[in-house]
Amino acid sequence: MSKKPVILITNDDGISAPGIKALIEVMQEIGTVVVVAPDSPQSAMGHAITINNTLYVNQISKENDKVLQYSCSGTPVDCVKMAVNEILHKKPDLCVSGINHGSNSSINVIYSGTMSAAVEAGIEGIPAIGFSLLDYSWNANFESCKKFVKTIAQQVLQNGLPSGTVLNVNIPNVDEKEIKGIKICRQAKAFWQEKFDKRTSPFGKDYYWLTGAFVNLDKGEDTDEWALAHNYVSVVPVQFDLTAYHAIQELNNWEF
Amino acid sequence: MSKKPVILITNDDGISAPGIKALIEVMQEIGTVVVVAPDSPQSAMGHAITINNTLYVNQISKENDKVLQYSCSGTPVDCVKMAVNEILHKKPDLCVSGINHGSNSSINVIYSGTMSAAVEAGIEGIPAIGFSLLDYSWNANFESCKKFVKTIAQQVLQNGLPSGTVLNVNIPNVDEKEIKGIKICRQAKAFWQEKFDKRTSPFGKDYYWLTGAFVNLDKGEDTDEWALAHNYVSVVPVQFDLTAYHAIQELNNWEF
Numbered sequence: 001m002s003k004k005p006v007i008l009i010t011n012d013d014g015i016s017a018p019g020i021k022a023l024i025e026v027m028q029e030i031g032t033v034v035v036v037a038p039d040s041p042q043s044a045m046g047h048a049i050t051i052n053n054t055l056y057v058n059q060i061s062k063e064n065d066k067v068l069q070y071s072c073s074g075t076p077v078d079c080v081k082m083a084v085n086e087i088l089h090k091k092p093d094l095c096v097s098g099i100n101h102g103s104n105s106s107i108n109v110i111y112s113g114t115m116s117a118a119v120e121a122g123i124e125g126i127p128a129i130g131f132s133l134l135d136y137s138w139n140a141n142f143e144s145c146k147k148f149v150k151t152i153a154q155q156v157l158q159n160g161l162p163s164g165t166v167l168n169v170n171i172p173n174v175d176e177k178e179i180k181g182i183k184i185c186r187q188a189k190a191f192w193q194e195k196f197d198k199r200t201s202p203f204g205k206d207y208y209w210l211t212g213a214f215v216n217l218d219k220g221e222d223t224d225e226w227a228l229a230h231n232y233v234s235v236v237p238v239q240f241d242l243t244a245y246h247a248i249q250e251l252n253n254w255e256f
Numbered sequence: 257m258s259k260k261p262v263i264l265i266t267n268d269d270g271i272s273a274p275g276i277k278a279l280i281e282v283m284q285e286i287g288t289v290v291v292v293a294p295d296s297p298q299s300a301m302g303h304a305i306t307i308n309n310t311l312y313v314n315q316i317s318k319e320n321d322k323v324l325q326y327s328c329s330g331t332p333v334d335c336v337k338m339a340v341n342e343i344l345h346k347k348p349d350l351c352v353s354g355i356n357h358g359s360n361s362s363i364n365v366i367y368s369g370t371m372s373a374a375v376e377a378g379i380e381g382i383p384a385i386g387f388s389l390l391d392y393s394w395n396a397n398f399e400s401c402k403k404f405v406k407t408i409a410q411q412v413l414q415n416g417l418p419s420g421t422v423l424n425v426n427i428p429n430v431d432e433k434e435i436k437g438i439k440i441c442r443q444a445k446a447f448w449q450e451k452f453d454k455r456t457s458p459f460g461k462d463y464y465w466l467t468g469a470f471v472n473l474d475k476g477e478d479t480d481e482w483a484l485a486h487n488y489v490s491v492v493p494v495q496f497d498l499t500a501y502h503a504i505q506e507l508n509n510w511e512f
Binding site: 041043044045046047048050051052054055056057074077078081082084085086107110116123124152159161162164165181182186187189194195196198207208209210235236237238240241242243244245247248250251252254255 | 330333342365367415417442452464465496500502504510511
């Protein structure tokens with residue numbers, strides 16, 4: 001009998017989010033699960049880590065619970081570091097992050113705490129996947145995700161991942177039977193057109209809410225945005241070597 | 257007479273840091289400067305943005321000051337968005353971030369608030385550069401940086417940048433005359449070996465400080481780490497399309 005893989009689960013919506021509960025359910029079917037997730041929502045925290053403040057960890061699970069669960073006061077990236085160094089004391093066989101409430105496709109990957117947790121695991125040499133459902137609501141229905149989440153996690157456990165990459169998986173918010181399949185994609189070239197909503201506090205001070213509209217000018221049919229719009233699960237291999245290799249030669253022509 | 261370029265300056269050490277003051281001095285020599293920087297230190301904030309909280313902006317400069325200066329309660333990335341949308345009401349000709357107190361070479365690029373501000377500007381189509389000096393101390397000497405900061409900024413204004421890239425510039429902490437030149441590099445493949453320093457609060461609760469050691473196993477002589485160790489200023493072109501294109505074909509062989 002082969003040993004069950006150890007699977008670390010985290011997210012950025014916080015340990016009490018329905019999305020992480022769905023992910024725990026699926027991962028229990030394929031491995032031994034340990035959860036280390038933020039004690040409060042940490043959406044859009046990107047690759048932030050906590051270096052100017054202290055970190056707290058609390059065990060949430062009880063003695064006989066099947067799944068070890070810890071909450072952490074830090075960011076999603078802190079959770080991964082904490083899990084590996086202070087809870088597991090070793091690298092897990094797989095790290096999965098999510099299931100995020102809302103899309104992390106295209107440029108959203110760079111703002112996403114969910115994806116940054118996966119990237120951090122990747123930096124530490126752990127196969128890692130971030131999962132997101134295209135529904136921002138707290139009461140999103142994660143049922144139709146489960147089959148795809150399980151399949152992709154199993155494939156990663158079986159095949160490993162190409163060196164220096166993690167997976168960014170986004171799932172359309174439709175019934176499972178409407179999903180046409182899984183597509184390997186590139187990140188669509190898109191951006192957020194910000195709009196600051198300016199208000200005045202009860203004390204007379206101006207303040208802002210950051211809002212905005214997602215603008216995708218990329219018409220490619222090999223992008224995650226295209227796949228999602230056509231009811232495919234999108235899988236983008238994401239790298240953390242940010243070097244723009246194609247630009248090196250051009251810059252070498254500059255006169256310094 | 258050609259019109260002076262508009263240069264947006266931000267950082268992650270906060271608006272009162274000596275590093276940003278040095279950057280303002282240099283940029284005043286080549287353009288019209290507007291500063292929008294965090295009102296408190298935001299190191300290691302990565303590409304975090306503020307979506308679950310309000311944002312405040314305060315004008316710091318007085319009526320007759322040469323340089324418009326604003327502090328913002330948000331992250332470095334928030335500062336860039338705020339500057340473009342609510343202060344400048346247009347894109348500047350250049351965005352420079354720093355000068356950071358401490359290195360942002362190699363994998364540090366991904367944790368760095370300084371670099372994330374530059375990346376955000378890049379996403380918005382603004383030529384952008386992050387500058388860092390390899391000295392973490394508040395009283396670091398930024399004098400020997402200035403010549404290189406000016407040269408590189410002028411080159412970017414003159415040549416533009418390759419599409420979809422920004423520059424990550426790191427400067428050795430040595431006298432100007434010891435610096436051998438400017439080298440275009442790739443990001444060294446390295447990581448942080450974390451160590452959590454566990455302590456107990458006066459109230460009996462355990463807490464942690466995240467510390468660690470930088471581990472560079474990359475022996476390449478074309479990396480930023482090599483350049484810096486040999487007293488070169490390192491310039492890495494950084495991209496925000498995180499797709500690992502080389503991995504797409506391999507993943508397409510998987511059986512979903």
